[in-house]
Amino acid sequence: MGAAPHHGHSHGSGPSKEAAKLSRELVKNASARDAYRHLQQFQAIADSAGGHRAAGSLGHDASAAYVYRQLQRAGYQVSYESFRFDYTETLAEKLAVVSPTSRDVTIKAMTFTPSTRVGGLTAGLVAVPVDDTSGCEASDYASANFTGK
Incomplete structure (x- = not known):
């Protein structure tokens, strides 16, 4: 979002006079009550959008629109700038052991873990040594065949 031209900035060693004046105005006019009101609005947006406002989600879009409207009402000239990112x-998250006794195993997928194909996958498991670095060292995998597992 861009600021209005009359709220400019310089590329020198310090803020321009206009930017310094705007900064003083914002500090003078900002309040905890107003900040809390906006936080409540962001929470309401998250609540209505599946519990979050993550980038690329409906909650994010609604949050951006809210900020856009607030800045317009404050007299700013506002625009969106599109960019690509991975989301x-x-x-x-599910791991089920099916043999010798069927049971679910609690797991936590790491961020950016790739998805399995539709329907999941089935593969044999191979145990690694249980110690302080289980599965974190190449030697943990030296004694067994892990192909296709």
Whole structure:
């Protein structure tokens, strides 16, 4: 979002006179009550958008629109600037052991973990040594065949 031309900035060693004046005005006119009101609005947006405002989500779009309107009402000339980014969202995390006894295993997918194909996957498991660095060292995988697992 861009600021109005009359609220300019310089590229020198310090803020321009206009920027310094705007900064003083913002500090003078800002209040905890107003900030809290905006935080409540952001929470309401998240609540109505699946519980979050993550980039690329409906909650993000609604939040950007809210900020856009607020800045316009304050007299700013506002615009959107589009850019590309990678977005990932974990929709489900599940690990089930099916043999010798069927049971679910609690897991936590790491951020940017790739998805499996539709329907998941089935593969054999191979145990690694249990110690302070289980599965973190190459030697943990030296004693077994992990192909296809």
